Amino acid sequence: MNIITDTEALAAFCEECAKHPYVTVDTEFLRERTYWPQLCLVQLAHPVDGDLSSNDGAAIVDPLAEGIDLAPLMALMQAPNTVKVFHAARQDIEIFWKLSGQIPAPFFDTQVAAMVCGYGDQVGYETLVRKIASAKLDKSSRFTDWARRPLTDKQLDYAIADVTHLRRIYETLDKRLKKSGRAAWVLEEMRALTSEDTYRNDPEEAWRRVKTRSSDGRFLAVVKALAKWREARAQEKDIPRSRLMKDDALLEVASNRPKDMDELGRSRLLLREARKGDAAEGILAAVAEGEAGPEVAPEKRAGGGPAKPGAGALTDLLKVLLKARADEIGVAQKLLASSDDLTRIANEDAPDVPAMSGWRRAAFGELAMQLKTGRIALSANSNGIEIVEFEDEEEEA
Structure with a gap:
């Protein structure tokens, strides 16, 4: 096994990877005791002739090795042709x-691609290894101290x-996407992952993650200020x-x-360290x-007004349509529409x-x-659920 612990070896391997159309990447990290993830390992593998599940063309980079400079790895992450x-x-x-x-x-992202290709909602790597690479993983080391x-x-x-099995998974999914013409779907789905805003934790917005049912504007203003302080301090202290x-x-x-x-000291739930200094x-x-x-207005969920008459039954029909359509085109239901979308x-x-x-x-x-406007209906038969189209009255006339 190729284990890289110095900058020279890392640069040579990254240079080799950059010659190939793709490189599979994974990391092992810890973040139980830190705010930011602590990088412990980086795994890389480029395509090879022969067995894609072998360790050929693969390497493990140790970012904790003394003196190693990860600059060649960061350059590889920006290589435009890989x-x-x-x-x-x-x-x-x-x-x-x-x-x-x-x-x-x-x-x-092979998880996104697998959802587009009909492998289910948020399918795990182990499942894809079994279904595509016909292999079995030993996951007992997953939660060890890296x-x-x-x-x-x-x-x-x-x-x-x-990263070794990931090569076969990628090549298989890539072929399926090109054959089905759905490669653009994956690119659209990965848009959020390519945005830096996804990875910025703005302290000003931290309060939105705190679940509360209160609509009191003053209470929410205090929640917002406390969440802002907590987020900024956690980032500063890296805890x-x-x-x-x-x-x-x-x-x-x-x-x-x-x-x-x-x-403050009378709080029942506050940690001891937060009561002093x-x-x-x-x-x-x-x-x-x-x-x-200023008081903070409670967030109103879009469409959160009173339900229209019959909307509950229509939502149930839309769920049936969603499952039938997902089965028909081989796409994960969750990717097509969320329960909030249907409501x-x-x-x-x-x-x-997003569904629209x-x-x-x-x-x-x-x-x-x-379906909502009555131009199609759902019919159950021995083949399952079928979509029935109604002829336009003007055309019929």
Whole structure:
């Protein structure tokens, strides 16, 4: 097994990878004790003649090795003629973006491609290895300590398998997409993954992740200020936000709105470390900011008004149509439309939802609107669910 621990070897291997049309990539990292993921391993494999599941053309890069410079790896991630192939790429992409300030390009996500090719919702790598590469993975090393050295042979075998089998998976899915004409669908789906906004955690927006049913504008203003303080401090200290203050404690503080250390110390849920020092001062300052600033209007979910008469039954019919259509064209249901999409299609005259734009509209959205307006119906028979089209009355006349 090729294990790279110095810059010269890394540069040579990355130069070889850049000669090929694609390179498969995976990472092992830890983030239980940090805000930002701690990169522990990078696995790479370029195409080879013969057995794509072998370790030929593959390497494991140790970013924790003393003196190693990852610049050649970052250059490879930007090589314009080599597609970087990941599975479930979001966290891997975040790591490279954080280290280099750039998103790997061009890149391809086999999980997205597998959903487009009908392998189900958010299909796992192990499933694709079994179905496409006809192999079985030993996942027992998945949650081991990747920062500890030396790594065991079992860990290394597990890590390298995440890129060797990925070559066959990529080539198989790529051929299927080209044959079906759906390659553009995958590119459209990966648009969010290619946006830097996906990987920026803006403290000003952190409050939106805190689940609360309250619509009190002053309470929400305090929640927003506390969440902003927590996110900024977690990023600065590189610690998980829950190590500072869990959501239930944040909501408790927002409800009680302590004005001094004594009142803050009465919290039942706040961690001990947050009741003293500059952390406590930051929390009190955030509470004061939330109380002094403008109230925050509760977010209204689009289409969240009262349901139209019959909308519930129509939503159920749309679910049947969704499953029938997904089965017919071989695409994961979740990719075509979400449950929120269906609810809004049933309730709104012009729903602005993903199912009504891009390739989804042609694949499902138009049929959904036709069902809603009575231009098609659903029929059950021995072959399952069929779509019945009604002739236009003007044409019939």
